[in-house]
Amino acid sequence: MKLRRSNLSRLRQQTFDVLIVGGGINGAVSAAALAGKGAKVALIDRGDFAGMTSMNSSNLAWGGIKYMETWDFALVRKLCLSRNHLMRSYPSTVQEIRFFTTLARGFRYRPLYLLMGAWLYWLIGNGFTRTPRFLAPSLIDREEPIVDTRNTTGGFEYSDAYLHDNDARFVFNFVRTALDRGCVAANYVESLGARREAGWWLTRARDVIDGGPEFELRARVLINAAGPLVDAHNVLTGETTEHRHALSKGIHLIVKRLVKDRRVLAFFADDGRLFFVIPMGNRTCIGTTDTPVNDADAGITDEDVAFVLENINKRLKLPQPLTRGDIIATRCGVRPLAVKSEPGKGRDFLHLSRKHAVEMRREHAHISIFGGKLTDCLNVGNEISDLVRSLGIALPYPDYKWYGEPPEAVREEFFHQAKLQGLDGYTAPESSEPLSMRLWRRYGAEAIGLLENIREDPRQAEVLIKGTEYLRCEVAQAARREMITKLEDFLRRRSKIALVERTSDIARSPGLAEACELLFGDQARAKLDEYFAAHA
Numbered sequence: 001m002k003l004r005r006s007n008l009s010r011l012r013q014q015t016f017d018v019l020i021v022g023g024g025i026n027g028a029v030s031a032a033a034l035a036g037k038g039a040k041v042a043l044i045d046r047g048d049f050a051g052m053t054s055m056n057s058s059n060l061a062w063g064g065i066k067y068m069e070t071w072d073f074a075l076v077r078k079l080c081l082s083r084n085h086l087m088r089s090y091p092s093t094v095q096e097i098r099f100f101t102t103l104a105r106g107f108r109y110r111p112l113y114l115l116m117g118a119w120l121y122w123l124i125g126n127g128f129t130r131t132p133r134f135l136a137p138s139l140i141d142r143e144e145p146i147v148d149t150r151n152t153t154g155g156f157e158y159s160d161a162y163l164h165d166n167d168a169r170f171v172f173n174f175v176r177t178a179l180d181r182g183c184v185a186a187n188y189v190e191s192l193g194a195r196r197e198a199g200w201w202l203t204r205a206r207d208v209i210d211g212g213p214e215f216e217l218r219a220r221v222l223i224n225a226a227g228p229l230v231d232a233h234n235v236l237t238g239e240t241t242e243h244r245h246a247l248s249k250g251i252h253l254i255v256k257r258l259v260k261d262r263r264v265l266a267f268f269a270d271d272g273r274l275f276f277v278i279p280m281g282n283r284t285c286i287g288t289t290d291t292p293v294n295d296a297d298a299g300i301t302d303e304d305v306a307f308v309l310e311n312i313n314k315r316l317k318l319p320q321p322l323t324r325g326d327i328i329a330t331r332c333g334v335r336p337l338a339v340k341s342e343p344g345k346g347r348d349f350l351h352l353s354r355k356h357a358v359e360m361r362r363e364h365a366h367i368s369i370f371g372g373k374l375t376d377c378l379n380v381g382n383e384i385s386d387l388v389r390s391l392g393i394a395l396p397y398p399d400y401k402w403y404g405e406p407p408e409a410v411r412e413e414f415f416h417q418a419k420l421q422g423l424d425g426y427t428a429p430e431s432s433e434p435l436s437m438r439l440w441r442r443y444g445a446e447a448i449g450l451l452e453n454i455r456e457d458p459r460q461a462e463v464l465i466k467g468t469e470y471l472r473c474e475v476a477q478a479a480r481r482e483m484i485t486k487l488e489d490f491l492r493r494r495s496k497i498a499l500v501e502r503t504s505d506i507a508r509s510p511g512l513a514e515a516c517e518l519l520f521g522d523q524a525r526a527k528l529d530e531y532f533a534a535h536a
């Protein structure tokens with residue numbers, strides 16, 4: 001709360017080289033890249049960082065094997081290289097995972113044909129991952145007995161990567177990196193539109209939490225990274241662009257853990273699209289759908305849920321079919337897809353390109369970011385930095401490497417200290433990995449400070465909210481460094497507690513009140529009430 005308050009007053013008082021509107025993945029990487037290279041950057045989001053599309057993805061960093069069907073090899077090559085780059089840069093966060101793909105009898109392609117495609121995919125990706133293999137029905141039965149093979153001709157297995165923590169955490173870490181390099185960022189600050197005056201962008205903004213009078217932000221360059229709301233924001237600023245967005249809704253359902261091994265089960269759903277069963281800690285995430293919508297805030301419907309349940313029940317051998325009662329949480333997001341002409345014209349809607357497009361109006365010093373994927377985020381950060389530099393903004397450290405996990409020496413020091421201190425002895429019994437690994441992945445170099453907290457007071461290593469693996473010292477650190485403004489920011493985005501625990505279980509957790517006090521001080525009760533009123 002303190003961090004947000006102080007950044008709000010800096011937003012009001014200072015002038016900036018660049019203002020970024022929107023703190024999803026595109027805005028977050030732009031902020032991290034520009035701040036790292038030495039620009040004076042401001043970042044605002046009308047909700048929480050990653051509070052829109054970027055918290056509702058499938059958590060995959062993938063080369064887009066499905067785009068091979070539309071012969072989009074250039075896109076697949078680009079995404080595969082981006083995936084490899086992410087895996088190399090974030091070895092503890094973006095990790096290889098096997099996709100165990102089963103094909104129904106009568107499917108439009110035979111398994112061997114698709115296996116050849118998987119080999120081509122592997123080659124296009126520079127052979128960076130493990131090689132694909134054929135799956136005969138008997139092998140599927142042996143290795144993944146939960147898959148119903150009665151109607152299958154076999155399948156194939158290949159590799160891509162997934163985000164071990166959730167997407168929103170991944171995005172927030174870029175925001176945090178940007179903050180560490182001097183970016184002034186604040187969540188729950190809405191842009192109401194901007195005008196150009198004497199070489200400056202003057203953006204009207206309002207504090208969504210505390211209200212008060214509107215204020216103006218001054219920046220030389222304006223970057224519109226408003227995701228599904230890019231077009232709406234361009235209308236507010238009077239900018240015209242060649243691209244615009246077509247919107248497509250996708251949902252996921254989270255249920256108890258269905259698959260023992262850490263692998264993704266992949267199927268083709270009844271509409272012919274790839275459909276996944278993805279591990280999420282001690283839960284399983286199932287999806288997704290692809291439905292054209294007009295509304296950027298489209299929500300989940302009964303039909304969406306029925307579609308996912310029907311498709312999964314048809315393809316798995318479960319003791320009891322999954323029902324609505326088994327759903328622990330849902331995710332629903334709207335993909336912003338970059339299009340140049342009328343949506344759907346000439347191409348099937350489902351085959352609209354997933355490429356990002358960056359459009360700059362040089363004479364206005366205005367940049368809009370359309371479409372894109374989490375997978376391609378490092379390219380977006382670099383591309384935006386180059387464009388901003390071309391607008392005459394000085395980047396004193398143009399070659400600064402603004403992304404990636406801390407250097408090996410820092411990692412070794414953390415794990416050495418953790419070992420000496422017996423940190424892994426505190427690992428919760430239900431945890432899928434040692435505590436040291438989890439803390440390193442989530443906080444990088446900041447995890448060393450947590451070791452210090454635990455040395456001073458071993459109670460800091462206690463799990464605060466039962467069943468969530470979240471330690472007392474993590475919550476205290478989140479209160480200081482993670483700009484948690486509403487309880488949902490913590491439960492759903494900085495952590496994934498609200499994805500893996502039912503609201504009723506969270507409400508009963510004895511540690512929740514203490515967590516709220518650490519996060520919000522004397523506003524704890526009000527923040528709790530606000531959360532449960534919104535999730536009743």
Ligand SMILES: Cc1cc2nc3c(=O)[nH]c(=O)nc-3n(C[C@H](O)[C@H](O)[C@H](O)COP(=O)(O)OP(=O)(O)OC[C@H]3O[C@@H](n4cnc5c(N)ncnc54)[C@H](O)[C@@H]3O)c2cc1C
Nearest residue numbers: 022024025026046053054058060191227250333373374375
């Ligand atoms: C179901 C689904 C599955 C997906 N799976 C994957 C996947 O597995 N891998 C992958 O790489 N990609 C995936 N994607 C795509 C990826 O999630 C999106 O392309 C990406 O998150 C879009 O990021 P963004 O920053 O453009 O938009 P957003 O994340 O929506 O961010 C835009 C931000 O702008 C803010 N904003 C809007 N208007 C204003 C304003 N006036 N003032 C201030 N702030 C404003 C919003 O609050 C929002 O936080 C998936 C998408 C969906 C929907």
